[in-house]
Amino acid sequence: MDRGMTGKYVPGETLLHRMDERAKLLAFLIMICAVIFTDSPAGYAVMFVFMAALGKAAGLSVNSVLSSVRRLGPFLILIFVMNSLFYTSEDPIWHFLIFSLSREGMIQGANVVLRIALVIVMSGILTRTTSPMELMSAIESLLHPLRYIGLPAEEIAMILSIAIQFIPTILEESDEIRKAQIARGARFESGKLRERAMALLPMIVPIFISSFKRADELAEAMEARGYRGAKNRTAKEKKKIDLRSVVMLLVCACVCAVQIVI
Amino acid sequence: MSEMTSVKKSIICAVCIALCYILPLFFHGIQNAGSIFCPMHIPVFICGLVCGWQYGLLCGISGPAISSALSGMPPVALLPSMMAELAVYGVITGILMKKIRTGSVYADLYISLTIAIIAGRVIAGLTRAFIFTKGSYSLAMWIGGYVVTSWPGTLIQFVFIPTIIFALMRAHLIPERYQRRDSAVQAGK
Numbered sequence: 001m002d003r004g005m006t007g008k009y010v011p012g013e014t015l016l017h018r019m020d021e022r023a024k025l026l027a028f029l030i031m032i033c034a035v036i037f038t039d040s041p042a043g044y045a046v047m048f049v050f051m052a053a054l055g056k057a058a059g060l061s062v063n064s065v066l067s068s069v070r071r072l073g074p075f076l077i078l079i080f081v082m083n084s085l086f087y088t089s090e091d092p093i094w095h096f097l098i099f100s101l102s103r104e105g106m107i108q109g110a111n112v113v114l115r116i117a118l119v120i121v122m123s124g125i126l127t128r129t130t131s132p133m134e135l136m137s138a139i140e141s142l143l144h145p146l147r148y149i150g151l152p153a154e155e156i157a158m159i160l161s162i163a164i165q166f167i168p169t170i171l172e173e174s175d176e177i178r179k180a181q182i183a184r185g186a187r188f189e190s191g192k193l194r195e196r197a198m199a200l201l202p203m204i205v206p207i208f209i210s211s212f213k214r215a216d217e218l219a220e221a222m223e224a225r226g227y228r229g230a231k232n233r234t235a236k237e238k239k240k241i242d243l244r245s246v247v248m249l250l251v252c253a254c255v256c257a258v259q260i261v262i
Numbered sequence: 263m264s265e266m267t268s269v270k271k272s273i274i275c276a277v278c279i280a281l282c283y284i285l286p287l288f289f290h291g292i293q294n295a296g297s298i299f300c301p302m303h304i305p306v307f308i309c310g311l312v313c314g315w316q317y318g319l320l321c322g323i324s325g326p327a328i329s330s331a332l333s334g335m336p337p338v339a340l341l342p343s344m345m346a347e348l349a350v351y352g353v354i355t356g357i358l359m360k361k362i363r364t365g366s367v368y369a370d371l372y373i374s375l376t377i378a379i380i381a382g383r384v385i386a387g388l389t390r391a392f393i394f395t396k397g398s399y400s401l402a403m404w405i406g407g408y409v410v411t412s413w414p415g416t417l418i419q420f421v422f423i424p425t426i427i428f429a430l431m432r433a434h435l436i437p438e439r440y441q442r443r444d445s446a447v448q449a450g451k
Contacts, residue, residue, distance in 0.1 A: 029331075032331050032332070036331075075287075079287075112333070115333070116287075116332075116333065119332050119333075155272060156320060158272060158276075159272050159275050159276045159279070159320060159324075160276070160279070160324060160328075162272075162273060162276035163275075163276040163277070163279035163280045163324070163328065164280075164328070166276060166277055166280040167280045167283060167284065167332075170277070170280050170281065170284050171284055171287075174284055174288070178288075200288050200289065201418065201422070203288065204285070204304065204422055204426070205422070205425060205426055205429050207281070207284070207285070208281070208308065208426045208429070208430065209429055209430065209433055209435070211277045211280070211281060212274065212277065212430055212433070212435040212436070213433075213435060214277065215270070215273040215274050215276070215277045215435075216270070216435050218273050219267070219269050219270035219272075219273045219274075222269055222273070223267065223269055223270075227269055228269070
């Protein structure tokens with residue numbers, strides 16, 4: 001049951017639910033910039049406090065906000081361990097055969113893991129408080145200028161919004177495929193570079209097959225419901241972005257500015 | 263591969279864009295893996311081959327952009343030349359797969375892939391030399407980066423892309439390019 005809840009829209013009347021979808025998407029993009037600039041403990045503390053506040057404003061429990069991160073726990077640990085043990089450093093803390101534990105490697109691993117976790121939490125909050133139709137309409141609005149040079153903005157918006165929604169699902173399935181390969185004896189965390197890369201290669205074909213199955217099911221469902229391309233869709237009248245959403249955007253811009261300064 | 267509806271092509275393109283972010287994640291722990299194994303190239307080639315040049319172009323541009331935004335890889339400094347390279351891969355494979363019909367799926371795939379790989383790498387080198395890192399890029403750097411370092415990635419592309427296409431055809435997730443002899447005989451009867 002919980003498995004299906006990852007990133008799924010939860011209807012509600014909270015502050016974030018009522019916020020304009022275009023402002024929410026813009027805020028999401030600003031926050032991604034903030035994550036890119038975050039690289040200090042103080043910066044991460046600011047981001048986590050802000051994420052907790054956003055989760056509260058969205059009426060989501062800590063458990064539900066962290067569920068996607070928790071599910072990807074083994075994968076995140078793997079990334080941390082690989083970065084810690086294989087980072088090329090001139091001053092390793094511990095060295096044995098091909099393994100080299102270094103402070104820089106651990107910092108690099110922690111940075112990657114924390115950034116992925118923050119983006120997962122942010123995209124979870126966005127998709128839980130924004131319906132797929134609203135998200136698509138928001139992307140479409142941001143891509144609107146493309147229409148003036150003859151590009152199909154509606155189609156591109158639809159493809160990008162589906163791509164973003166597919167990421168947590170395919171990540172979970174990839175993790176399951178990885179576990180299945182470990183059960184068959186694959187070694188992802190040890191061996192030479194060539195051996196570790198070779199262990200990853202058998203995962204590529206199953207990942208494509210399972211992803212294309214998902215795509216096939218979704219395309220069939222959309223066609224069965226009469227979807228014939230974004231061009232033929234009707235859209236509700238666009239409203240102006242309200243003051244509350246503007247304030248929220250400003251707050252996100254401030255958080256991003258703080259990350260740049262820190 | 264011409265029987266797919268535009269809705270299905272759009273969804274497959276979306277999945278390939280998502281895979282442009284997910285596949286490289288598995289290689290992040292290995293030093294310099296992105297430039298050696300080129301995991302992000304595979305979904306773009308598949309998208310161009312399966313869906314056509316328009317979708318390949320979109321996947322080639324938005325795949326690295328989304329991955330850079332979500333995981334910081336590729337770094338922002340390398341993003342424009344990588345987007346140009348992947349966009350060329352998507353466009354060329356899409357166009358060639360439509361134009362070339364030798365009667366053998368393997369021949370069509372390998373001809374399209376070879377030309378696209380060469381064209382993409384040449385365009386990426388040219389964009390670096392004349393636009394993004396003007397004046398500080400040389401032929402030796404291009405050969406080192408796009409030919410020598412990435413040869414394992416090129417080998418992986420030649421081995422895995424046809425394998426993935428055939429696996430998808432066999433699973434009936436994409437249409438057969440040519441009617442099989444046995445099914446043609448059955449249809450004749």
